[in-house]
Amino acid sequence: GQQLNQSPQSMFIQEGEDVSMNCTSSSIFNTWLWYKQDPGEGPVLLIALYKAGELTSNGRLTAQFGITRKDSFLNISASIPSDVGIYFCAGNFNAGGTSYGKLTFGQGTILTVHP
């Protein structure tokens, strides 16, 4: 099956620093999603990407859909303590309805922000 490799596995940063994480896939996707999970809760969608090369921002977050359709990255600028959590990339390849909504998730990046 499809596999996603997400890196880094964890990051420890100071408040105010920028953060970058990325995902690479063994096969192409036509949708990339980035989720954040707070401790003990379910993931919440941050950004969705649909076209190769697309660059999308949501406040301090910026994500890009790689040209090859096999990778994506997420940047967080000027981190704050509430950014702590686990960030997941997820990909979807909808092959005419059989895979609609079926996401493949990366292993997650654990972010710790020191005040």
Place this chain on the structure above:
Amino acid sequence: DGGITQSPKYLFRKEGQNVTLSCEQNLNHDAMYWYRQDPGQGLRLIYYSQIVNDFQKGDIAEGYSVSREKKESFPLTVTSAQKNPTAFYLCASSIEGGRVVGEQFFGPGTRLTVL
């Protein structure tokens, strides 16, 4: 408020017992999903259902069973055949033709501990 509820939040069971995790949504979503989350492994798909009375195996279905008798409910049974059932279980739902293609909405999760 619309959303996904999972109950209970924490569940303890003795080894060898079957246990059923509840998932209810009032979002009128067509598709529902069950994921298992272990540290460092991201989210792995157990079962998913795109319509009432139909469901498909995900990547790690062995030792689990589901039913989808109602659109709003998708209970997951962890059977005694599941060799390592202690984990955090997440339920999600999505709608075809939704605002964000492929977006899944997650419940708060159930942490199952088998003693």
